[in-house]
Amino acid sequence: xxxxxxxxxxxxxxxxxxxxxxxxxxxxxxxxxxxxxxxxxxxxxxxxxxxxxxxxxxxxxxxxxxxxxxxxxxxxxxxxxxxxxxxxxxxxxxxxxxxxxxxxxxxxxxxxxxxxxxxxxxxxxxxxxxxxxxxxxxxxxxxxxxxxxxxxxxxxxxxxxxxxxxxxxxxxxxxxxxxxxxxxxxxxxxxxxxxxxxxxxxxxxxxxxxxxxxxxxxxxxxxxxxxxxxxxxxxxxxxxxxxxxxxxxxxxxxxxxxxxxxxxxxxxxxxxxxxxxxxxxxxxxxxxxxxxxxxxxxxxxxxx
Numbered sequence: 537x538x539x540x541x542x543x544x545x546x547x548x549x550x551x552x553x554x555x556x557x558x559x560x561x562x563x564x565x566x567x568x569x570x571x572x573x574x575x576x577x578x579x580x581x582x583x584x585x586x587x588x589x590x591x592x593x594x595x596x597x598x599x600x601x602x603x604x605x606x607x608x609x610x611x612x613x614x615x616x617x618x619x620x621x622x623x624x625x626x627x628x629x630x631x632x633x634x635x636x637x638x639x640x641x642x643x644x645x646x647x648x649x650x651x652x653x654x655x656x657x658x659x660x661x662x663x664x665x666x667x668x669x670x671x672x673x674x675x676x677x678x679x680x681x682x683x684x685x686x687x688x689x690x691x692x693x694x695x696x697x698x699x700x701x702x703x704x705x706x707x708x709x710x711x712x713x714x715x716x717x718x719x720x721x722x723x724x725x726x727x728x729x730x731x732x733x734x735x736x737x738x739x740x741x742x743x744x745x746x747x748x749x750x751x752x753x754x755x756x757x758x759x760x761x762x763x764x765x766x767x768x769x770x771x772x773x774x775x776x777x778x779x780x781x782x783x784x785x786x787x788x789x790x791x792x793x794x795x796x797x798x799x800x801x802x803x804x805x806x807x808x809x810x811x812x813x814x815x816x817x818x819x820x821x822x823x824x825x826x827x828x829x830x831x832x833x834x835x836x837x838x839x840x
């Protein structure tokens with residue numbers, strides 16, 4: 537009788553725990569979704585409605601003026617999309633390859649200097665040469681002014697991602713590597729054929745971080761690229777917002793037109809529309825890597 541009571545009590549406690557857990561997760565998910573819905577709603581509202589009534593979950597005074605402003609030059613924004621997509625794909629693939637090879641070497645105990653090299657990489661996370669030496673190095677000595685390599689190289693290797701990958705590789709039993717050596721595999725074949733398939737969660741996690749870094753980069757374009765045809769998406773949209781805001785201030789001052797026309801000039805709604813245009817592809821990409829990403833966020837939590 538006591539066992540049955542304990543069993544019933546245990547089941548009821550489990551049910552309550554599930555209800556609380558699902559309720560909290562649903563609340564957190566709702567808190568994450570609502571801002572995005574408000575951004576989408578704001579992008580579909582008129583500038584006047586947003587300025588005087590604020591943002592809401594549903595569009596007020598439905599308008600596509602913000603999107604018309606964004607796609608006013610479809611060829612230009614299409615070119616910016618192509619530049620960003622190519623940079624993201626190339627940078628993510630090369631970055632993953634370099635980071636994985638480096639992490640594999642630093643995780644091998646046979647490498648005598650691995651601690652020294654690890655300290656060297658870690659030291660660069662704490663100190664940097666500064667913006668001026670960085671700019672002089674890139675433009676004067678490496679000749680990367682108005683060069684796509686100036687957009688590719690700075691984000692190609694990240695020490696934080698290296699530490700994540702090294703932590704995951706260190707958790708893999710060395711018996712796999714020894715077995716590969718017995719079968720006649722060299723170091724490179726061991727990495728590609730044996731380690732890479734087991735590194736899918738880490739590769740998906742780090743790859744997503746690298747892709748986001750390339751997709752959201754505008755700073756390097758501002759420093760090193762002056763040709764409009766080479767601008768990536770983020771910098772193109774950043775320039776678009778600045779130009780619209782400058783023109784609106786000109787209208788409000790009465791120097792370039794009437795102040796009344798400035799009220800309907802999309803600035804706040806334009807920012808919301810740009811957010812949707814920029815984040816859309818990344819939101820669509822995430823479901824394909826979600827399974828590996830969820831596994832990858834626990835990297836280093838448990839070591840074998």
